[in-house]
Amino acid sequence: MFTQEAYDKLVKDLENLKNVERPRVLQELVDARAQGDLSENAEYHAAKERLASIDNIEMPKLQDQLARAQVIAFDANSDTIKFGATITAKNLKTKREIVYQLVSPEEADALNGKISFKSPIGAALMGKKRGDTVEVVTPKGKNQFEIIDFK
Structure with missing residues (x-):
């Protein structure tokens, strides 16, 4: 269960990973590769680890949360306290x-x-x-x- 506000934040976070963070890290990877010897290139290894985290952990987690999300809005006419109140x-x-x-x-x-x-x-x-x-x-x-x- 999520409030609409929390659901919208998950969508925004996923879009940011896909459209901003992942392309930025890919560019860092390209730039680090261009520096030559990859065995001792800390920037290359850091970018590679960050990309793996985005692709294998962060984006799948957000996609799963969004797929299972149930948005609940509080019913303003309710006479008892419920989720979202x-x-x-x-x-x-x-x-x-x-x-x-x-x-x-x-x-x-x-x-x-x-x-x-x-x-x-x-x-x-x-x-x-x-x-x-x-x-x-x-x-x-x-x-x-x-x-x-x-x-």
Whole structure:
């Protein structure tokens, strides 16, 4: 499962590998070959390894992710929190409001407010409604969150 934003990023990353990065590395390989003796040519070996990584690891991984991707959009009319929702909650211990978007584990980025729906906080929020209170045990201890809103 991916948000549309994450799916679009995968497409952009694959296009960048195909149309920018791979041609650049191929040119580096050609330039390094032109320098002569390949046995002691560090630039040649580095470019060859980078090209192998692009062709055998990075592009196949992105192609596989895109082939299996299921884009899920949050239903704004939902009365419960589901994948893709952006939640505003109040930490009852610190009295601070937090905003999280529930995303797939692959696109989680806690520093930017994107947490996995499978994380302790994400799992606790799934299926809840406005006004509900959830209790979550995190590495920093037990926390309670009151759900203020979600969209």
